[in-house]
Amino acid sequence: MSSVLPKAARRGLADEAADLVRAAILDGRFPPGAALREVELAARLGVSRGSVREGLARLEREGLVRGGWHRGTTVIEVTAEDVEEVYVLRAALDRLAATTARRVADEEHLSALDRLVAEMAAEAAGSGEAHRLVALDIAFHDRIYAAAGNGRLTAAWEAIRSQLHLFQLRRVDAARAHYRARVVEEHRELAALLRSGDVRTLARRAEEHVDSARRSLLAGLPPAP
Numbered sequence: 001m002s003s004v005l006p007k008a009a010r011r012g013l014a015d016e017a018a019d020l021v022r023a024a025i026l027d028g029r030f031p032p033g034a035a036l037r038e039v040e041l042a043a044r045l046g047v048s049r050g051s052v053r054e055g056l057a058r059l060e061r062e063g064l065v066r067g068g069w070h071r072g073t074t075v076i077e078v079t080a081e082d083v084e085e086v087y088v089l090r091a092a093l094d095r096l097a098a099t100t101a102r103r104v105a106d107e108e109h110l111s112a113l114d115r116l117v118a119e120m121a122a123e124a125a126g127s128g129e130a131h132r133l134v135a136l137d138i139a140f141h142d143r144i145y146a147a148a149g150n151g152r153l154t155a156a157w158e159a160i161r162s163q164l165h166l167f168q169l170r171r172v173d174a175a176r177a178h179y180r181a182r183v184v185e186e187h188r189e190l191a192a193l194l195r196s197g198d199v200r201t202l203a204r205r206a207e208e209h210v211d212s213a214r215r216s217l218l219a220g221l222p223p224a225p
Contacts, residue, residue, distance in 0.1 A: 005020055005021075005024055005041075005044045005045055013051060014050075014052075014055045014058065016051075016055075017047050017051045017052050017054070017055030018054075018055035018056070018058040020045055021041065021052075022062075025059075025064055025166065026162075026166060026169065027131060028131070030075050031075065032076060033075060033077050034075045035072050035073070036065060036072070036074065037072060038052045038053055038056070041056075056073050062159070062161075062163070063159075064076060064163065064166060076163070078166070078217075080218055080221055082167075083217055083218055083221070086163055086164060086167065087167075087211075087213065087217075089160060090160060090210050091206075093153065093156055094141065094206045094209070095203050095206045096148075097141075097144050097148045097150075097157065097206075098148075098206040099203050099206075100153070101144050101145075101147040101148040102193075102197075104147070104149055105147035105148075109143060109146065109147035110195055112143050113147075113187075113190075113191040113194065114191055116136055116139055116140045116143065117188045120136045120137070120183060120187060121184045123136065124180050124184050130169065130172040130176060131169065133172070133183055134165065134168045134172060137168060137183060137187070138164070138168070140187050142157075142161075144190075168217075170217060171213060171217040173220070174217070174219070174220020174221070175216050175219070175220050178216055186212070189205060190209065
């Protein structure tokens with residue numbers, strides 16, 4: 001394993017090990033299918049194997065890695081079945097989050113959405129780094145869920161958030177031009193609808209936004225063996 005990881009700031013902390021490995025996965029340092037070996041990770045992170053094991057278990061619950069008794073832990077592969085399941089769930093959650101936020105969001109949350117759209121536009125007009133655009137995309141939706149103010153809804157979003165982040169990175173790898181062409185305007189429209197649009201239009205556009213991402217990602221996946 002050649003990837004360089006920073007040392008954990010506090011030893012023996014499983015949450016920090018999970019955070020560092022997650023960041024490495026989402027940065028592309030551990031691509032889909034990559035093996036994650038406890039001994040090597042413990043040495044690179046400067047934590048115990050037990051902390052790494054607990055951290056990997058947390059990432060498995062998030063859906064980022066897969067493991068088993070007779071096989072090592074690996075970063076998940078992006079399959080059409082996974083995409084269909086996760087994006088169908090996301091469409092329902094995003095619709096509810098958007099329509100709830102439309103009713104209860106305050107100016108602070110709405111202004112934060114506008115700032116994130118402005119950051120996306122600046123990034124897309126410049127280098128348009130895929131990882132940065134996807135991070136802003138996810139942060140935008142984080143803010144909508146926060147604005148909705150429903151703890152259980154946010155927990156449901158967080159249960160699939162890491163997988164979605166990885167899937168969106170895979171989507172950009174397969175169709176970067178398509179993503180860059182749409183990401184700013186789609187999010188700008190959602191931000192505007194959250195301020196003044198009718199609920200029906202907002203609900204429809206929230207679902208269409210997710211469906212567009214799903215179709216783009218599926219089109220870029222290799223055929224199933």
